[in-house]
Amino acid sequence: MKIKPRPLPSLSRLKPFEAAARHESFSRAAEELGMTQTAVSKQIALLERELGVVLFDRRNRAVFLTSEGRRLGQVVGTALSDIAEEMALLQGFGRPEELVLHCQLCEAFYWLMPRLAGFQERHPGVELRIVSSLNPITEAKEHFDAAMQTSGRPSGAAKLAFTASDDIFPVCAPSLLEEPDRKLKPGELGSYPLLAHRVVPQDWMDWSDWFSAVATTAPRRPRLLHFDSYPLALQAAVAGQGIALGWRRTTQIMIEEQKLVRPCEEFVSRPTEISVYRGTARGLHPDTDKLLEWLSDELA
Template identity: 40%
Template sequence: MNRRRKLPPLTALTAFEAAARLASFTRAANELGVTQAAVSRQIHLLEEQFGFPLFVRLHRKIELTGKGKTLSAAAGDAFDLIAGSVAEISREGPSDELTIAATVAFSHFWLLPRISEFSRQHPEINLRIVTQDNMPNIESGELDIAIRFGSGMWADGQAELLFDDEIFPICSPDYERTNARIVTPDDLTAHPLITNDVDDPTWIGWTEWLAAFSVKAPKKTLGFRCSFYTEAIYAALNGQGIALGWRRLVEDLLAQNRLVRVTDAAVKTRNAYFVILPKRRRHPEAAGLFLSWLKNESHLPSVATRISKTD
């Protein structure tokens, strides 16, 4: 049978995909630049063609039916695949450009201090670093590689383990010299503890870290509260108190003696850092070279240690 006869009208499917993703006919209409009535009409045509409802219309909201959820998942995957292919074939600039995404903290403290070595080895590859904590779907075509922290289970890409991590208290050498010695995790509660805002449930803060040693975090702690982890680290560098150091992020600062560990106590993370590649798109040769470099770099000593050994 002709494939087109098996498919619903593309206009109706586009309206359905937007309404399902946004959970709103009105928001779908705004995104598509049409009226709410037009979106509703297209979805009604689909439901008539299929012979069953795709949405449950509730008071001031809509919900997908079971069959609607199935169609929504398929339509979303198909549109992502098309968008990724279009972005790949129409991408401006040389074909050897590589776009890499990572969180602000990972880019700032780990990736950027090292990436010049990759550029030295592969000067023909133009690198573009996308730094943001809320990463786009890697199948969208905007990214070639993403570096994420988590369980490794992401629906939009295939994950390869880079390395795990551990977390321990850190402060500046001056703060350590001028304050009472910390022997146990319980001693930390008397010091200003630097915190940062985070929405990621995999992130470990002071409450979780202290609880691992059966220590209850004080309800009110002295110290800075920062918006980002990078700010928390700079507050620690400036002697404002004690922050939690993720070893992979602060190892260069420790090697340079700009930060010091407060105790030997550490918490191993359950999650890890992964390299994510698209599942449905061809990986450019540059992505393979970058992945090999990442894996090799992840097993080397910190940048600061390597520099000191060559001086």
């Protein structure tokens, strides 16, 4: 009995889909592949018609993976990554020996670096390399075995390993406050410059979101000073230029060292603020689970 091969979609449709799923953006996929956005959209529409399922939810000029799209994105992303890795092996390029952790720049600098010695003490034979970035993991330029970033940032078809909580509250230099021992009410924060980290899209909490979360009306005309990266906003706060929003995990050491203080009691608690991912390639480092376990313990 002759077994008929199972039909597969055309690679010309899978590559645009994988890029769009990874970026959750047709325009960024088009830019990466050297195609037009219309061409990417057409190939994905043909793939959806062939499968009989909707892979992307299209809303207000933005696209979001459906549950079916995320499942397929993980499979296709892993398959294409495996093909690329096998081709590299055939050409004599083996994967590096290092265990690679992709991390947001701020978490890498303020949270991870002071703790790295603990990982080396637990696993002295593992060579760990940190890759830091201001961009979401969908824009990672190289292979990673594990990654961590703020939840809500684009993750495409990356495999979520676990999430962790964090608290968000205002922070500033002690010298900025006229009465350092008196706690301000949230409504009084508008009397000071508010340091803001602006990104497009705004995929983590900003001042307007924070005021809303603590049930306080935002200042009508706040003096906002914008920065294009969170580390810059935080350093401006340390320098006494205003009040910034601080994430507990990244500001804890600076608060203990009294470089920063909390000018008010109110805070926003987010139980899933940080997401940790497992790399999607087949050839993950054999010690990836050790790294994920250590991260889970440190973030507990």
